Amino acid sequence: MQIFNLNGKKQFGKSLRSDFLIAEDYTPMNHGSYGTYPVQVRAGFREYQDLAERSIDTWFKRGFYPVIHRAKEKLGELIHCDADELVFVTNTTFGINSIARSLQFAPGDKILMLSTIYDAMGSTLEYLRDSRVDVEIITVDPVYPLSDDDLVNMIEDAILKEESKTGVTGGKIKMALIDAITSVPGVRVPWERIVKLLRDHNILSLIDGAHAIGQIPLNLREADPDFFVTNCHKWLFTVRGSAIIYVPKRNQYMVHPATISSSYRNHPDKNDKSSTFQAEFNWHGTQDHSGYLSVFAALEYREALGGEEKIQEYCYKLARDGGDKVAKILGTEVMENKEKTLTVQMVNVRLPIKAHDGDGHYLDRFIDDGVYKYKCFVPVYKHHGTWYARLSSQIYLDESDFETAGHSLKSICDDLEKERPKGKK
Ligand SMILES: Cc1ncc(COP(=O)(O)O)c(C=O)c1O
Numbered sequence: 001m002q003i004f005n006l007n008g009k010k011q012f013g014k015s016l017r018s019d020f021l022i023a024e025d026y027t028p029m030n031h032g033s034y035g036t037y038p039v040q041v042r043a044g045f046r047e048y049q050d051l052a053e054r055s056i057d058t059w060f061k062r063g064f065y066p067v068i069h070r071a072k073e074k075l076g077e078l079i080h081c082d083a084d085e086l087v088f089v090t091n092t093t094f095g096i097n098s099i100a101r102s103l104q105f106a107p108g109d110k111i112l113m114l115s116t117i118y119d120a121m122g123s124t125l126e127y128l129r130d131s132r133v134d135v136e137i138i139t140v141d142p143v144y145p146l147s148d149d150d151l152v153n154m155i156e157d158a159i160l161k162e163e164s165k166t167g168v169t170g171g172k173i174k175m176a177l178i179d180a181i182t183s184v185p186g187v188r189v190p191w192e193r194i195v196k197l198l199r200d201h202n203i204l205s206l207i208d209g210a211h212a213i214g215q216i217p218l219n220l221r222e223a224d225p226d227f228f229v230t231n232c233h234k235w236l237f238t239v240r241g242s243a244i245i246y247v248p249k250r251n252q253y254m255v256h257p258a259t260i261s262s263s264y265r266n267h268p269d270k271n272d273k274s275s276t277f278q279a280e281f282n283w284h285g286t287q288d289h290s291g292y293l294s295v296f297a298a299l300e301y302r303e304a305l306g307g308e309e310k311i312q313e314y315c316y317k318l319a320r321d322g323g324d325k326v327a328k329i330l331g332t333e334v335m336e337n338k339e340k341t342l343t344v345q346m347v348n349v350r351l352p353i354k355a356h357d358g359d360g361h362y363l364d365r366f367i368d369d370g371v372y373k374y375k376c377f378v379p380v381y382k383h384h385g386t387w388y389a390r391l392s393s394q395i396y397l398d399e400s401d402f403e404t405a406g407h408s409l410k411s412i413c414d415d416l417e418k419e420r421p422k423g424k425k
Helices: 014-019 039-054 056-079 092-102 119-131 148-166 191-200 249-254 277-282 290-304 308-330 359-373 399-419
Strands: 086-089 110-114 136-140 173-179 204-208 227-231 243-246 346-350 380-383 386-392
Touching: 039 056, 039 290, 056 086, 056 243, 056 290, 086 092, 086 277, 092 119, 092 173, 092 204, 092 227, 092 243, 110 119, 110 148, 119 136, 136 148, 148 173, 148 191, 173 191, 191 204, 308 346, 308 386, 308 399, 359 380, 359 399, 386 399
Parallel strands: 110 136, 110 173, 173 204, 204 227
Antiparallel strands: 086 243, 227 243, 346 386, 380 386
């Protein structure tokens, strides 16, 4: 399928901006929140919408199934797993909900999470705790910057503590929900090492990889998590509303979509091989699947740019170099550990503002001034009493965009410091 032509070679950086619909006067430094996609992908997406509408019965009764399977095969080649271990869902929130709410918890079971969990996932775990049997949540609280070893050790210590209390392997922790890359701070987590640690302690690993596919290389067969969910609409350039869940065959009997539909079957016996996993997720109510199928055009586009390695190489370097530029403008530093494993395609820079009790309105101020005044929004957050900005790197950006972002952040910080009530430290 030749759906676009990249007009020969294009350079990474500003010259690629014309492939995207981003307004010319806007500096887009927040790819991590919602993603965006090139016009070539929009064309691929609309092609599937048109195909479906031309003969909706043919599409839903017959055409759709082999095409969706081919899309999973393509993704399986990229992240190293079988197509049958993947299902599409609209987003990571739906995917994590489907898995977490499918699992059967017994009274006294525990769930382990990090305090840096994405807020929607934290709410999902709270819902489990409040609505199911008595499930306890154990929270590990990392303070960044932190080495990978330190994070893994903190998690291991928490498990060992529970084991010593209960005298059983895993200390009654049934499942741990861990990010592959956290949202804030936007840092890579050594999730592969954590999966191994959890496995050694008989704990199910549910990995929130919302930011993973397209941002870091993934080999799911090798890492072997129990469950992995990732958004294609963030870093892979598909149309929004497109994510995948990976569940190895051994665990498929446990999982159902958060929306139950006609293909639902209970599989109480884990040796029961008649999995309805694919059927249940392929159809959980009428929807437009074209967003999922935009994955073909997204992969083709990325291939035409030189492939995943080239894209990642450019974006990693830009995040590091751009982050240094922003830190210099702000007179602060990048959040990074000695081993330099935290920064991938998002970089976190400390803001030169003091945290205090009355700084709750700062978030709104960064949104309003960023979006309307400077036309360059950068998400900011407070981590253990220190304010940081998270800047996303991307193929359509170069260092001058980071400089623009650095100057707008500096102006907002200066204004906030001037306005800070006297006496507030
Ligand atoms: C770590 C993490 N998990 C989950 C999500 C939720 O993704 P979605 O809104 O696509 O469900 C996000 C969104 O930014 C995220 O950063």
